[in-house]
Amino acid sequence: MKIALISDVHANLPALQAVLDDLQARPDVGAVYHLGDLVGYAPWPDEVVNRIRVEGIPGIAGNYDSTTATDYKHCGCRYEDPRQEEFSHLSYAWTREHVSPETKAWLGTLPFRLDVRPLGGHLASPTLILVHGAPTLNTLYWTEDRSDDFCRKMAERVGAGSGDVIAFGHTHKPWHRELEGVLFVNTGSVGRPKDGDWRAGYVILDFGAEEPTVEVVRVEYDLERARKAILKSDLPDDFAEYLATGGKPAG
Numbered sequence: 001m002k003i004a005l006i007s008d009v010h011a012n013l014p015a016l017q018a019v020l021d022d023l024q025a026r027p028d029v030g031a032v033y034h035l036g037d038l039v040g041y042a043p044w045p046d047e048v049v050n051r052i053r054v055e056g057i058p059g060i061a062g063n064y065d066s067t068t069a070t071d072y073k074h075c076g077c078r079y080e081d082p083r084q085e086e087f088s089h090l091s092y093a094w095t096r097e098h099v100s101p102e103t104k105a106w107l108g109t110l111p112f113r114l115d116v117r118p119l120g121g122h123l124a125s126p127t128l129i130l131v132h133g134a135p136t137l138n139t140l141y142w143t144e145d146r147s148d149d150f151c152r153k154m155a156e157r158v159g160a161g162s163g164d165v166i167a168f169g170h171t172h173k174p175w176h177r178e179l180e181g182v183l184f185v186n187t188g189s190v191g192r193p194k195d196g197d198w199r200a201g202y203v204i205l206d207f208g209a210e211e212p213t214v215e216v217v218r219v220e221y222d223l224e225r226a227r228k229a230i231l232k233s234d235l236p237d238d239f240a241e242y243l244a245t246g247g248k249p250a251g
């Protein structure tokens with residue numbers, strides 16, 4: 001049983017399209033889930049949400065989704081400097097202004113966490129646990145340099161044991177590691193990678209072997225279309241450069 005996990009599309013429709021096309025060519029992938037942050041930063045929030053709904057891809061709420069849905073005071077995003085802080089606020093205001101009432105209401109229905117039994121609920125394991133940021137908050141950044149103790153606490157929090165998988169996104173940088181039999185998987189980002197690689201990123205988990213395995217996939221997409229649409233919109237022009245460089249803010 002292979003499961004694809006896509007996260008942090010961030011309103012980038014061409015990137016989502018490329019990932020869905022890539023999945024079309026992989027008939028051995030039996031299920032697809034999204035890990036939230038469908039909106040923000042790019043100009044297709046309604047279109048991305050509609051596509052996810054039409055495709056029937058189940059998933060969870062990212063911080064951008066839950067803050068947009070609840071009119072929270074900010075998007076819960078991290079910024080490194082005042083310039084990025086300003087852009088973050090601009091993006092959030094733009095998104096709230098442009099999402100349809102239907103999209104906003106639908107984002108509010110997304111669950112915080114989703115548990116999947118890839119081999120069936122009649123077996124005790126493995127369980128695949130999906131959250132956006134971390135099991136405590138969807139705004140918490142679970143980066144690769146987090147300690148073993150942090151990972152252990154998160155596993156305890158969701159009741160994960162040996163053979164189980166906890167998957168999340170939010171940092172836009174893919175990584176994975178195993179600790180005491182629990183596999184921790186950061187899926188990276190479909191629509192706004194920050195690891196220096198501009199291509200759309202997602203992961204495929206394979207539960208067919210004794211131990212679950214991770215394949216990190218990168219897919220080229222129509223970057224020019226995304227860049228031009230951002231430049232044409234009222235979103236900050238820097239976001240176009242950010243996509244093209246895989247997360248390098250314009251200096």
Ligand SMILES: [Fe+2]
Nearest residue numbers: 008037062170
């Ligand atoms: Fe995100």
